[in-house]
Amino acid sequence: MSNKRRAKPFKTTAFMKELMAKYYADGAAAAEAGIPVAWVTAVSPVELVYAAGMFPYYPENFGAVASARKIADKLSVVAESKGYSHDLCGYARCGIGDAYASEHPVGEIVKPNMLFGCNTQCGTLAKWFEVASRYYKAPYFLLDTPQVVQDPDDSVTSYYLEQLYEFIAFLEDFTGKKFSFDKLNEVLYYANEACRLWNEILDTAALKPAPFGFFEACFHMFPIVTMRGTKDAVDYYQALRDEVYERIEEKTFVVDDEQFKIYFDHIPLWPRLRWFSDIFAEHKAMIAVSLYTHSWAYSFDLDRPMESLAEQYTREFVNRFFDYRIDLKLDLMRRYNVDGFILFSNRSCKPNAIGLYDKQNILSREMGIPGVIFEADMSDLRFFSEEQVLNELRPFFEQLKATAR
Amino acid sequence: MNTGLNVEALEYFNEVTEDPCREARLWKEKTDGRVIGFLLTDVPEELIHAAGFFPYGISGGKKWLSLSDAHLQTWTCSYIRSSFAMALGGEYDFFDGLVIPQRCDESRMVMGIWKNQRPLALMDNFRPLRQVGRPSANRYFLRELDRFKKGLEGLRGSEITDEELKESIKLYNSNRDLLSRLFDLHRRDPSLISSKELYNIVVASMIIPRDKLNEKLTSLLGTLKPNPESEANGKIKIFISGTFLEPLEIADFIEETGGVVVGDDLKNGSRYFDGNVAEEGDLMQNLVDRQVKKMPSASFDDFANPRSDYLVNTARGNGADGVLLLHLKYCEPENYDYLDMKTALEEAGIPVQKLETEFGQTSLGQLQTRVQAFMEMLGGVDLV
Numbered sequence: 001m002s003n004k005r006r007a008k009p010f011k012t013t014a015f016m017k018e019l020m021a022k023y024y025a026d027g028a029a030a031a032e033a034g035i036p037v038a039w040v041t042a043v044s045p046v047e048l049v050y051a052a053g054m055f056p057y058y059p060e061n062f063g064a065v066a067s068a069r070k071i072a073d074k075l076s077v078v079a080e081s082k083g084y085s086h087d088l089c090g091y092a093r094c095g096i097g098d099a100y101a102s103e104h105p106v107g108e109i110v111k112p113n114m115l116f117g118c119n120t121q122c123g124t125l126a127k128w129f130e131v132a133s134r135y136y137k138a139p140y141f142l143l144d145t146p147q148v149v150q151d152p153d154d155s156v157t158s159y160y161l162e163q164l165y166e167f168i169a170f171l172e173d174f175t176g177k178k179f180s181f182d183k184l185n186e187v188l189y190y191a192n193e194a195c196r197l198w199n200e201i202l203d204t205a206a207l208k209p210a211p212f213g214f215f216e217a218c219f220h221m222f223p224i225v226t227m228r229g230t231k232d233a234v235d236y237y238q239a240l241r242d243e244v245y246e247r248i249e250e251k252t253f254v255v256d257d258e259q260f261k262i263y264f265d266h267i268p269l270w271p272r273l274r275w276f277s278d279i280f281a282e283h284k285a286m287i288a289v290s291l292y293t294h295s296w297a298y299s300f301d302l303d304r305p306m307e308s309l310a311e312q313y314t315r316e317f318v319n320r321f322f323d324y325r326i327d328l329k330l331d332l333m334r335r336y337n338v339d340g341f342i343l344f345s346n347r348s349c350k351p352n353a354i355g356l357y358d359k360q361n362i363l364s365r366e367m368g369i370p371g372v373i374f375e376a377d378m379s380d381l382r383f384f385s386e387e388q389v390l391n392e393l394r395p396f397f398e399q400l401k402a403t404a405r
Numbered sequence: 406m407n408t409g410l411n412v413e414a415l416e417y418f419n420e421v422t423e424d425p426c427r428e429a430r431l432w433k434e435k436t437d438g439r440v441i442g443f444l445l446t447d448v449p450e451e452l453i454h455a456a457g458f459f460p461y462g463i464s465g466g467k468k469w470l471s472l473s474d475a476h477l478q479t480w481t482c483s484y485i486r487s488s489f490a491m492a493l494g495g496e497y498d499f500f501d502g503l504v505i506p507q508r509c510d511e512s513r514m515v516m517g518i519w520k521n522q523r524p525l526a527l528m529d530n531f532r533p534l535r536q537v538g539r540p541s542a543n544r545y546f547l548r549e550l551d552r553f554k555k556g557l558e559g560l561r562g563s564e565i566t567d568e569e570l571k572e573s574i575k576l577y578n579s580n581r582d583l584l585s586r587l588f589d590l591h592r593r594d595p596s597l598i599s600s601k602e603l604y605n606i607v608v609a610s611m612i613i614p615r616d617k618l619n620e621k622l623t624s625l626l627g628t629l630k631p632n633p634e635s636e637a638n639g640k641i642k643i644f645i646s647g648t649f650l651e652p653l654e655i656a657d658f659i660e661e662t663g664g665v666v667v668g669d670d671l672k673n674g675s676r677y678f679d680g681n682v683a684e685e686g687d688l689m690q691n692l693v694d695r696q697v698k699k700m701p702s703a704s705f706d707d708f709a710n711p712r713s714d715y716l717v718n719t720a721r722g723n724g725a726d727g728v729l730l731l732h733l734k735y736c737e738p739e740n741y742d743y744l745d746m747k748t749a750l751e752e753a754g755i756p757v758q759k760l761e762t763e764f765g766q767t768s769l770g771q772l773q774t775r776v777q778a779f780m781e782m783l784g785g786v787d788l789v
Contacts, residue, residue, distance in 0.1 A: 083743050083759070084744065087480060087734075087737070122510050123510045123704070126535065130706065131742075131745065144535040144545075146535075147507055147532060149530045155545065155552065158548075159544070166541055321530070322516065322518070322521070347478065350481065350510040351514055354481060354511060354514040354515065355514050357475060357478075358476055375478075
């Protein structure tokens, strides 16, 4: 497996490194420059924070980086020594652990001047931010988002919209500056552009063979999550899009002799990403699509920016009911014409893991293709067994091969 | 020793919890009415009752546990797992509806699975507030209550009138008053009724027809005469905090070692009957007000009144010698609060101990040992 030929690296990788370095340098310099740091959650209207001239920092991203560098367990142990359980979300354990840790192998988490938490994704972020706001003695604004069970839900959208205005008042009070709606529209314009380009790139995974897939998306998603609403993100995805099309021209594809397309749910196994992707390449299977990387597909209406933010963020799949999540998975599976699906029962992400056992049966019935669930943790290798995961995947690959005959 | 105790009334509550579906089934047979189950906590039962339905509060289960394994990971909350297992085992087949208040990730995600496996005529995802500090909260929650009410009206086929709602609110207020009185009496004279019996009555109160509950509680209360001397009876006063007192035997372990439970913030305790609903004016607004003013919990923390402050003040107010944090395994919200609560209590000079519990836990011995160790630290004597 280790001698597996991998596709050549993307040229834009250098651009990515530059952007990341700039982002982290900005974060570190924010305090000196008098720019307040706001902690934000991945599925929240960060556009407001950018428009207010603050620096948005994603503790979840810190968790993902620590996980990918295989030190989540070490940070977690520090959090555990304070009484936090190893059953909590791995990202939260990384963040809390780092706050108490004396060593910071992936750099120190940036301290917040204020926290803007949103519970669309999960209850864990809302609690983690609550804990952090006490620890860092920084004010906390919780954007409460009840689950949209039946769409449309005007009550939830109005509640969210009202809170957006409450948040703007909170921001004005915090920064002492009047909020600029012109600036917001500029930010939303960039967000729209970045989302449009990102989804255009993701869509190339439907080509067979494909120049870009899930693992590439995991690598290149940093700007769409953290810099959505900036010109930098737009420039980045323009460059990446051009390169993806170049690759189609020159026939550089993700998997040699691609035979199968796979749907994956949901967050990757960060500490073993390369190992995991090699297994698929070896079986000539390409993970083409996941709910995770497809989460950033906003298209805000600049004529009614606030309403548009409320509508789109409340309708994100993370804030939706069981039935909708199944429909969305089915839709993606059909759009990308997949041959099988993998569901990650991720003990660090309860909202996405709970229900997968039932969903597997429903998806198999609807799609008539092989599907499998594996058990692990997105961050923490103490809850991962290579042998167990391979045992769970093996019958899947056998079934997949059988369908091709 | 209190000799006038209404043993018969106490026995009744014990029988109810031993066979938790009995009363609701009997009611259904007799009235041909509808039973609506609900998971704890913060469900506005008054509306269910006003629709003429039987609100059935689910306090977890002890049977069929392994049936959940095919649907819920072993690392999900055992309250949800054990409650769902009861449904899978057919225990709740007489339900006409189910309400799940979305209070955490598990309660937010389990309804889809439940609906897929055991569909019922009404399956309501009730979405209480997560923040209460801003004006938007009140307006949203009024709409949410209205949506909830309309769902019940749809099942019944007619509107719930103001008179009906008012009657139900009055009845529930009187239930809560009686339960509060019982807890007050227990605090004044712990020898009247054991801590375990006290919490058993709360669990029973959620699965008994409301008028019958008042009758039984009134009859029990009539025989409880506190001895004014007994306040200084030298017992070690323990405040219990968390989600559930589960198993109820924990209360026995506290008493066996010279302690008594003097207060709690539990779903199957004080949180259930905390605060009344005003009976005049805009009744829906009054229901909102009760929720907004409720004691904080891990899933409902008013930043102006943080849970750790509340805990310190309430434990102190009840003269607690120690606080036992009942930690339901895998409960994320509760775990996030732990360090802050522990630190606040320690800074206030109140000894604190965490006790991990689980629905379906079989090893009572371990729990007993841990409670004993805490009680010994507080100067308790082994009275067994």
